[in-house]
Amino acid sequence: MWNFSTSLSGGDEELQDGFLDQSEGVGSLSHTQRIYGFAACLLAGVVMMFLSLIVFVKPIKFAVLFTFGNIFAVGSTAFVIGPMVQIKMMLDPVRIYATAVYVGCAVVALICALWIHSKILTLLAIICEICALVWYSLSYIPFARRMVSNLTVRLFDTEI
Incomplete structure (x- = not known):
């Protein structure tokens, strides 16, 4: 996905393809503008x-x-890597279920808060959203979800 390779023959050559050069779909934003957009978001x-x-x-x-x-x-990284890469990463088979649960919980939390006006349902939805966000975030760390799952089996005799 990201290519940080440099030419081995030239001593002072800069990175040919950097992290920000790989971003798709951010239009004509410069590297500095993308960083500012990321930081602001x-x-x-x-x-x-x-x-x-x-x-x-x-x-x-x-x-x-x-x-x-x-x-x-979560959307701030779209400024750095581009919205299409962000969506592709979110829909990757490794994290598609975590993404779906996270987005679903966020939508349910907003529905419970804005339309249903139920404090109890809203708090339950927020708790589910936090858990889903943690699980989604762990999908970006190699073996993190497996370690958490193994830990829950050991502590609670149940698997996530």
């Missing part, structure tokens, strides 16, 4: 998630801020 997501903790006693506001914060944070 990630910062917006982190700020929203932090603000959600302040309004934790109001589950509906918490759910909306937390879910949109998650979406911004």
Whole structure:
């Protein structure tokens, strides 16, 4: 996916294909603009998630801020690698189920908060969303999900 190779024959040659050169679908954005977009989107997501903790006693506001914060944070990498690569990675067979559960939980949390207005259902959906986000994030770390699964078998005599 990312090619960090350099020519072995030239001593001071720069990287021919870098991480940012591989991004697809970000149009005519420069490398600097992509980094700024990534940082702004990630910062917006982190700020929203932090603000959600302040309004934790109001589950509906918490759910909306937390879910949109998650979406911004996860989507921020699309500026760096491109939206098509991001979608391809999310739909990779290794993480398709984790992606589906995460996106489903985020949608359910918003539905429970914005349309149903149920605090209990909203909190349950947020808990499921957090668990799904952790499981989705672990799919990017080699063998992490297997280690967590083995740990749960040992601790709780059940497998995830």
